[in-house]
Amino acid sequence: MITKAFASDWEGGWRYTVNCYRGCVHGCTYCFARRYHEFLGYGAGTDFETKIVVKPNAPQVLREELKKTRQKMPHIDFSFATDPYLPLEASYELTRKCLIVCADFGVPVGVITKSPLVTRDIDLLSRINRISDLSIHISLITLDRELARRIEPRAPTPESRVRALARLREAGIAAGINCMPVLPGITDNPSDLEALVKRVSEAGATYVGACAVRLKPAAKKRYLPFIEQEFPHLAERYRNTFANSAYAGEKYREGLAHFFGKICAKYGVRDWSRRDQEDEGDESPTPALVPDVQLSLNI
Ligand code: SF4
Secondary structure, three states: OEEEOOOOOOOOOOEEEEOOEEOOOOOOOOOOOHHHHHHOOOOOOHHHHHOOEEOOOHHHHHHHHHHOOOOOOOEEEEOOOOOOOOOOHHHHOHHHHHHHHHHHHOOOEEEEEOOHHHHHHHHHHHHHHHHOOEEEEEEOOOOOHHHHHHHOOOOOOHHHHHHHHHHHHHOOOOEEEEEEEEOOOOOOOHHHHHHHHHHHHHOOOOEEEEEEOEOOHHHHHHHHHHHHHHOHHHHHHHHHHOOOOOEOOHHHHHHHHHHHHHHHHHHOOEEOOOOOOOOOOOOOOOOOOOOOOOOOOOO
């Protein structure tokens, strides 16, 4: 139930993930978590979106695990294998019950979600915020409702996510936007991305993070046929770019980080996407982008 996310040293304060569910009805075509469903013996395609595993004992197991912790409490992230606020959560309340456990133990918490259901737990999140570290990451790759519906067929609408962000911020909770993944040729139009950063900065986002799509084999199996069907003019470029790599081209990724650095500075929001990037110097002229996948990102 508790996954060691980055290392195995619980006492040393590494980060762990808790996923009360597995599989995700939101069905994002690019989802990297699809491959985790294969670990359970299910498929990464339709199975991932329809065969949802529920772990009713998750809060109890988490409490027992935390009781054994003798030194520094681990940082726990809710996400990575699913969205912790699936529609099922409205009735099961497993994420909520796990948050109660985290609050009881003063555990630092991170939450990644696309769902406004997270605002149901503002009372608990505020409690954690007072006694420990808390960060909420709302995933949002476009403001275009129709486009979002094609890419993330059953996820909550973009506008509902922005409203959730605003409510969290009004409650004094650190919450920002993961504009991840940016989809080359589809969601990377510069003016659209700028409008997104502007909109979420107005809603109080504490940061915006962005990175280009990454396609491991299970995600590729779902995403490339989707591109063939929905965006056939991009199919060849995607096939070529991702034939031997999970990543978009380096120049594309660098250009994206640079672009987000500029627009985040313009709207006064912290740019998280540049955190692991080399400083290219904001004063230097912006180089022409020569992406490996042809883009509408044209800075
Ligand atoms: S909401 Fe997250 S976990 Fe669910 S399908 Fe989309 S990217 Fe995957």
